[in-house]
Amino acid sequence: xxxxxxxxxxxxxxxxxxxxxxxxxxxxxxxxxxxxxxxxxxxxxxxxxxxxxxxxxxxxxxxxxxxxxxxxxxxxxxxxxxxxxxxxxxxxxxxxxxxxxxxxxxxxxxxxxxxxxxxxxxxxxxxxxxxxxxxxxxxxxxxxxxxxxxxxxxxxxxxxxxxxxxxxxxxxxxxxxxxxxxxxxxxxxxxxxxxxxxxxxxxxxxxxxxxxxxxxxxxxxxxxxxxx
Amino acid sequence: xxxxxxxxxxxxxxxxxxxxxxxxxxxxxxxxxxxxxxxxxxxxxxxxxxxxxxxxxxxxxxxxxxxxxxxxxxxxxxxxxxxxxxxxxxxxxxxxxxxxxxxxxxxxxxxxxxxxxxxxxxxxxxxxxxxxxxxxxxxxxxxxxxxxxxxxxxxxxxxxxxxxxxxxxxxxxxxxxxxxxxxxxxxxxxxxxxxxxxxxxxxxxxxxxxxxxxxxxxxxxxxxxxxx
DNA sequence: TGCCGTCTTGATCGATTCTTGATCCCTCCT
DNA sequence: AGGAGGGATCAAGAATCGATCAAGACGGCA
Numbered sequence: 001x002x003x004x005x006x007x008x009x010x011x012x013x014x015x016x017x018x019x020x021x022x023x024x025x026x027x028x029x030x031x032x033x034x035x036x037x038x039x040x041x042x043x044x045x046x047x048x049x050x051x052x053x054x055x056x057x058x059x060x061x062x063x064x065x066x067x068x069x070x071x072x073x074x075x076x077x078x079x080x081x082x083x084x085x086x087x088x089x090x091x092x093x094x095x096x097x098x099x100x101x102x103x104x105x106x107x108x109x110x111x112x113x114x115x116x117x118x119x120x121x122x123x124x125x126x127x128x129x130x131x132x133x134x135x136x137x138x139x140x141x142x143x144x145x146x147x148x149x150x151x152x153x154x155x156x157x158x159x160x161x162x163x164x165x166x167x168x169x170x171x172x173x174x175x176x177x178x179x180x181x182x183x184x185x186x187x188x189x190x191x192x193x194x195x196x197x198x199x200x201x202x203x204x205x206x207x208x209x210x211x212x213x214x215x216x217x218x219x220x221x222x223x224x225x226x227x228x
Numbered sequence: 229x230x231x232x233x234x235x236x237x238x239x240x241x242x243x244x245x246x247x248x249x250x251x252x253x254x255x256x257x258x259x260x261x262x263x264x265x266x267x268x269x270x271x272x273x274x275x276x277x278x279x280x281x282x283x284x285x286x287x288x289x290x291x292x293x294x295x296x297x298x299x300x301x302x303x304x305x306x307x308x309x310x311x312x313x314x315x316x317x318x319x320x321x322x323x324x325x326x327x328x329x330x331x332x333x334x335x336x337x338x339x340x341x342x343x344x345x346x347x348x349x350x351x352x353x354x355x356x357x358x359x360x361x362x363x364x365x366x367x368x369x370x371x372x373x374x375x376x377x378x379x380x381x382x383x384x385x386x387x388x389x390x391x392x393x394x395x396x397x398x399x400x401x402x403x404x405x406x407x408x409x410x411x412x413x414x415x416x417x418x419x420x421x422x423x424x425x426x427x428x429x430x431x432x433x434x435x436x437x438x439x440x441x442x443x444x445x446x447x448x449x450x451x452x453x454x455x456x
Numbered sequence: 457t458g459c460c461g462t463c464t465t466g467a468t469c470g471a472t473t474c475t476t477g478a479t480c481c482c483t484c485c486t
Numbered sequence: 487a488g489g490a491g492g493g494a495t496c497a498a499g500a501a502t503c504g505a506t507c508a509a510g511a512c513g514g515c516a
Contacts, residue, residue, distance in 0.1 A: 084332045091338040097325065104312045110319040118324075118346065154462055171369050190503085192464080198506055214504065216472065217383035218370045382473055418492090420475075426495055444483085444492060 003027040005046040007037040020105045034058025048115045053079040068094035070139030074115035130165040133224045164222040173219040231255040235265040236280040248333045262286025276343045281307040296322035302343035358393040361452045365393050392450040401447040
């Protein structure tokens, strides 16, 4: 069964879209707030998401960025705003498509099929668990275990570790990490990185902490003690 | 180099779109007929294609279908027709996106980035590496290896070596190097260059150090011992 | 409202890197 | 042969960067 998550704060839109999708045989989940959407995306892992940009509690672009940090689920943005700049930002932050309201249902359905088609054929469904040394990082569940035991990390700590673990052994620049964890506008706050690197090391203990190394003047990297 | 194929039978559109893509650093191929488009798609395998639906000799949808039988190259359809039915057909026949003319260039570029992004992430993606003699300079990782072993360089040392390695064998003037590594306002501090050239030579050892040669009164160059 | 965990910010300390000046060397020119 | 100009090297002080601690600021939740 293919499941689609629909997120919108207008009940009327929610009903209409849901009806159209159900008629085509999809299973549909609905959410009317950003929090709810993020919860369903982690807990139920739908096959695609239709996301309104204007939600009460969160900006749609922010949701895109958050979701993209752990999942490749196709996201189609639905928005009443035709603003070109918004479109560009949303697409660059991870949205796969952008449809302007009012939209035609057949077109939306066709774009959903495109999104699902991409997801269907690819190279083996990705295991969303990153492994590096004794560390296992479950991106969807936001859980880190080290040698089998869970490590308690705050959201920002987790995000930073995950960003580094996504490119094991590789240096990520300060800018890159800040942009990925804190979003745009924090590009120069390198002090955050020092603080969080320090806390992560402390929580990972002696052996684990040594995996997170600073590259002076450049950034940080997470090394697997097994290689090099 | 990322290559985009643009197919349209109106020269004006072709020029406009090409200019926008080239300005963003893409390589652009153009075609004004279906036959030409199919030829380039097989012969040159671009990284993505922008395809007008209304061509003289073939229907755009037909091209989509044909291409899809052997290739997953991302296809973005550009069309003056807003007909909902055409959109649905094109999307179902293999198009990844459908943009209606007139379109905004920034939005089109964003959608191109979305299409390319999908194609991008296979794991073993190697970074572009500059090679000169036994030296390998990985710009993305900020890592230099010499005959396979890593060389520890400070940021400025790395920047200077990278600047020279970008143009192997060619002389870069003092001004050029200073401008590239230290930024504007240091154009006359040629003493810095002597100090850093010295340190780089020391770290590269006997054979490697000989590759960094001074051109008295002009600047420095990095020579590959293999040639000249 | 008050509590609690998280995030931000400032201060301090140690280490590395950058800058700068002194000294020696080589080459070219007269 | 001697001097001038440019280059190489060394070493010490200055500036920067990173690690860590700790004190507010902020926001969610009971």
